Amino acid sequence: MIGFIVKRVGHTLLVLFCVATVAFFIVRLAGDPVQQMLPPEATIEQERALRASLGFDRPLLDQYVSYMTGLLGLDFGQSVFFHRPAFEVIMERLPLTIDLAVAAMAFTLIVSIPAGIVAAVRRGSATDTSVMASVLVGQSTPAFWVGILLILIFAVNLQWLPASGTGSPAHLVLPAITLGLYSAAMIARLLRSSLIDVLGEDYIRTARAKGLSGFKAVTAHGLRNASLPVVTVVGLEVGSLLGGAILTEQVFSWPGIGRLTVEAITYRDYPLMQATVLFLAAVFVIVNLVVDLSYALLDPRVRLS
Amino acid sequence: MLTATLRALRRNHAAKVAVGVIALVVLVGVFAPLIAPHDPNLQNLQLKLRPPFWMDGSEPGYLLGTDKLGRDVLSRVMYGTRVSLLVGLAATLLSGVVGAAVGVVSGYYRGWREQVFMRLADVQLAFPSILLALAIIAVLGPSLLFLILVLGLTGWVSYARVVRAEVLSLREREFVTAARAIGDTGPQIMVRHLLPNIVAPLATIGTLQVAAMIVAEASLSYLGLGVPPSVPTWGSMLADGQLYLRGAWWIAVFSGAAIMMTTLAINVTGDLLRDVADPKAYHR
Numbered sequence: 001m002i003g004f005i006v007k008r009v010g011h012t013l014l015v016l017f018c019v020a021t022v023a024f025f026i027v028r029l030a031g032d033p034v035q036q037m038l039p040p041e042a043t044i045e046q047e048r049a050l051r052a053s054l055g056f057d058r059p060l061l062d063q064y065v066s067y068m069t070g071l072l073g074l075d076f077g078q079s080v081f082f083h084r085p086a087f088e089v090i091m092e093r094l095p096l097t098i099d100l101a102v103a104a105m106a107f108t109l110i111v112s113i114p115a116g117i118v119a120a121v122r123r124g125s126a127t128d129t130s131v132m133a134s135v136l137v138g139q140s141t142p143a144f145w146v147g148i149l150l151i152l153i154f155a156v157n158l159q160w161l162p163a164s165g166t167g168s169p170a171h172l173v174l175p176a177i178t179l180g181l182y183s184a185a186m187i188a189r190l191l192r193s194s195l196i197d198v199l200g201e202d203y204i205r206t207a208r209a210k211g212l213s214g215f216k217a218v219t220a221h222g223l224r225n226a227s228l229p230v231v232t233v234v235g236l237e238v239g240s241l242l243g244g245a246i247l248t249e250q251v252f253s254w255p256g257i258g259r260l261t262v263e264a265i266t267y268r269d270y271p272l273m274q275a276t277v278l279f280l281a282a283v284f285v286i287v288n289l290v291v292d293l294s295y296a297l298l299d300p301r302v303r304l305s
Numbered sequence: 306m307l308t309a310t311l312r313a314l315r316r317n318h319a320a321k322v323a324v325g326v327i328a329l330v331v332l333v334g335v336f337a338p339l340i341a342p343h344d345p346n347l348q349n350l351q352l353k354l355r356p357p358f359w360m361d362g363s364e365p366g367y368l369l370g371t372d373k374l375g376r377d378v379l380s381r382v383m384y385g386t387r388v389s390l391l392v393g394l395a396a397t398l399l400s401g402v403v404g405a406a407v408g409v410v411s412g413y414y415r416g417w418r419e420q421v422f423m424r425l426a427d428v429q430l431a432f433p434s435i436l437l438a439l440a441i442i443a444v445l446g447p448s449l450l451f452l453i454l455v456l457g458l459t460g461w462v463s464y465a466r467v468v469r470a471e472v473l474s475l476r477e478r479e480f481v482t483a484a485r486a487i488g489d490t491g492p493q494i495m496v497r498h499l500l501p502n503i504v505a506p507l508a509t510i511g512t513l514q515v516a517a518m519i520v521a522e523a524s525l526s527y528l529g530l531g532v533p534p535s536v537p538t539w540g541s542m543l544a545d546g547q548l549y550l551r552g553a554w555w556i557a558v559f560s561g562a563a564i565m566m567t568t569l570a571i572n573v574t575g576d577l578l579r580d581v582a583d584p585k586a587y588h589r
Contacts, residue, residue, distance in 0.1 A: 011427075015424075015427050015428055015431050016431075018424075018431075019428060019431045022428065022432075022437075026437075026440045026441055026444060027440075027444060029441060029444045029445060030444050030445055030446075033444065036444075136572060136573065136576070137565075140516065140565060140568040140569040140571075140572045141565050141569075142520045142523055142524060142561075142564055142565070144524065144527050145543065145561035145564060145565060148543060148546070148547050148550065148557050149558075149561070151547075151550060152550055152554055152557070156550055156554070163550075239433070240433050240434070246436065246439065246528075247524055247527070247528070250527075250528060251547070261436075261439070262528060265439070265440075265443040265528075265530070270444070273440060273443060277432075277436060277437075277440045280432075280436055281432045281433070284431055284432070285431045
């Protein structure tokens with residue numbers, strides 16, 4: 001087990017290092033970003049001053065080394081637009097993105113678990129067909145289009161819920177549904193197919209034979225065994241909900257990290273963009289590590305293979 | 306594969322409709338200049354924000370209404386098809402070629418090549434879906450070519466993983482040993498013997514990925530980071546339409562419906578292909 005953890009953590013550190021390198025070079029893809037960050041009427045002196053203050057006038061290797069050493073101390077660079085450390089700005093927005101991700105995950109589980117169970121138990125029925133059809137629609141519909149439709153129906157026409165902004169739990173409802181819909185469809189589908197596999201096993205037949213009701217057999221014996229792959233995917237989805245919130249946050253003007261990324265792009269605040277991209281990717285990688293480790297803890301087969 | 310697909314298609318009514326929708330979308334995209342009733346960029350401020358034909362105040366000749374600049378929504382949706390299809394197909398093709406090459410090489414040679422490519426795949430997967438494309442386009446600026454390159458070069462991982470897994474088992478088979486025995490070199494074996502055997506999974510992933518690429522393009526265009534603003538796209542129409550949701554819902558609704566209809570049809574077809582390629586999965 002110790003060997004497995006060391007190997008997995010080492011692997012994660014390597015990926016994090018590469019991710020940081022990618023984020024560093026993306027910003028410098030088009031050469032010197034300073035020119036794009038200033039308005040066209042800026043003078044040469046202003047350009048030179050900005051370049052010097054951001055360190056873009058130093059040799060590339062020099063910039064890279066000080067960027068990497070800075071990261072070790074959680075120094076993500078300075079935001080040009082906010083005139084503050086990028087990490088500070090990110091930490092300010094993080095709670096809102098976490099709120100949204102938690103609400104979206106709650107919606108996902110509330111919808112997908114019953115849907116997956118019913119579809120598997122009543123396999124081939126009209127219920128199953130309609131669940132699977134909804135799954136397909138849910139997986140094919142882009143999040144921002146769902147969001148706009150929800151705004152149109154519940155905010156503009158019915159006026160039940162606010163269309164954008166933050167401040168109350170009601171503000172969270174539409175963004176959470178929008179963000180969670182894709183995961184809900186995916187998890188319902190996965191739970192259904194996983195449960196169908198398990199329901200064909202001998203021990204379910206035994207449970208039924210000794211007199212357990214169908215419902216009891218499914219919940220007590222089937223669900224527990226079918227849940228392992230689902231638990232992994234749920235864990236991984238937490239990571240992608242945090243990162244995938246860019247579009248949802250944009251649709252609902254939800255001022256989390258996703259929206260911050262778009263703001264950084266709009267303001268041509270490249271140091272901040274570099275920081276948010278790196279931060280989102282790092283969170284994703286670390287969540288994956290935690291999921292992997294906890295999965296290995298739950299299922300000995302994983303760490304032996 | 307082809308006959309099995311056609312047989313499955315005959316039994317599956319949803320897939321028949323889906324294939325029909327795809328054909329329609331392709332025809333509209335190809336013939337947009339011939340069938341679109343108006344120039345998609347022609348502005349007429351006297352006709353701005355007119356509703357679709359069945360509502361009061363609609364303008365004859367503008368079936369799906371007009372946008373804030375008086376441009377015809379139907380014509381813009383039709384022209385938007387072109388960007389979506391072009392980006393979807395070109396990016397899928399590019400990522401398929403890159404992914405298949407990486408997968409075959411890692412699976413066949415194994416060793417350091419496999420290690421390097423699979424670590425690269427891990428790094429690629431560390432970036433949540435469109436984040437990488439978003440950042441690169443933000444720096445390089447909106448351009449159709451960059452968009453295709455970026456989406457194509459960030460989408461290779463799913464092919465590479467599947468192809469590598471297939472090749473790992475294929476390389477132990479007798480026909481590969483036989484080819485090696487008669488003196489075929491590595492590249493010859495990979496191109497002549499391994500690639501033809503992985504066409505089916507490639508076709509399945511490719512089909513599903515066209516839908517994913519269309520959504521990615523629409524997402525970037527929605528954020529204003531796709532193609533230059535003068536080109537009508539479904540994503541940019543949605544972004545425009547959202548600003549007028551209260552008064553003119555039709556701009557956002559029709560462009561979004563076009564995206565959903567297209568991706569849904571492609572996904573239904575992709576599922577059919579997967580069922581044909583992997584009959585065990587059919588009953589799930």
